[in-house]
Amino acid sequence: MSDDVRRWSDELARDPASLVFLPLGETLRRRGELALAERVALRGLERHPHHADAHDLLARIAVDRGEAERARDEWGMALQLAPRHAGALRGIGFLSFAEGRLEEAADYLARVAAAAPSDAAAAAALVRVRDALAAGPAAVPTAAVTAPERGARIAVGTVGRERPDAARTLFAEILGDGEHTALLLDADGRVLAGEYLLPDGHDIAQEVAVELNGVSDEAHRAMRHLGLGAWQAVVFETEVATVAMGAAPGGAIVLVAATLATPLGFVRRTLARALAHASAWLGRAA
């Protein structure tokens, strides 16, 4: 149990009405402890039923559990309580985009830009949605694939790369035709740019992002305690791939995945170039 989780849990035990259930629930969610996070959020809501952040927390947990409708309900509730709640606006915006409701997504993300002008991630997402709207129906996200379909391959299919979607092809120039891919994720693990294509053309970027969400939090926590300064990159080699994650501005993450045949140094250089590209793009979007 981390120091923060222990401290918040102790405080909540002393004072059940404390608002520390919010950071506690969010930390547990990011760690993937969804059942516990939900319990904390629901108990908090019993005490604070009119707190928009509490509904936002429950919505995030619902998204992680694949319960989109429930998430939409909770974010809707948050917006009734606080009509300019950036988290709820952003959440419905991303949810709408994932469901192919592009105009609705653009509307909500534009409202985020108005409510939180410094939110570079939402601004970048809005650019992506508007690109998708301009590209027409072909740019609507595909349905999630099953785990067996996902496999463990780093595919470099060409399906989708011809789309006039600046976000989706953000890293195309860097990647060329190599057996590797790159993604830009926001602080909550949502894909802002890039793609992860299977040979059949399915883009599983969001699925991969969800599973790796939390690694950067763990890296940040380790560095905070060890006094080695801010974390810059996490690189791990697996049975089938090399994955490199780097810290981008605003809590965003750039992820590069390559086949094992790709030299480690090349993966590291690709990550550095992708980070520079992503930073510039986030700056433009903001």
Added chain:
Amino acid sequence: MSGVQSPFSAMLSALARHRGVTGSMVVGEGDGLVVDSNLRVGVRGDAVAALAASLYRKVRRSSHAAGFGGVTFLQLEAELGRLCVAGRGRLVLVAVAERDVNVGLLRAEMRTALEGLA
């Protein structure tokens, strides 16, 4: 260096002699406890062990869930240093190093040293 000679002592000494390495440890992956260590003065062994094991566990689980399979080597780069972790079974081999360490060489040595982890 811990006072008790363990089956890992020679391996850890060899890693600790690597230029830029400030500490090496064998740690339980599940509990984050130090099994054996060879640390320079000032390296907080218990904290490093717990955090390295926790990070490795998180990455291993995430990697499996994302379809990348088991993790063989992990490297965390920070402004002031690096943490390298390689696992086998229920143990992980951890090296704390300076920023400009030769990672390629350290990685190769850690992979060789992994054979010594039961």
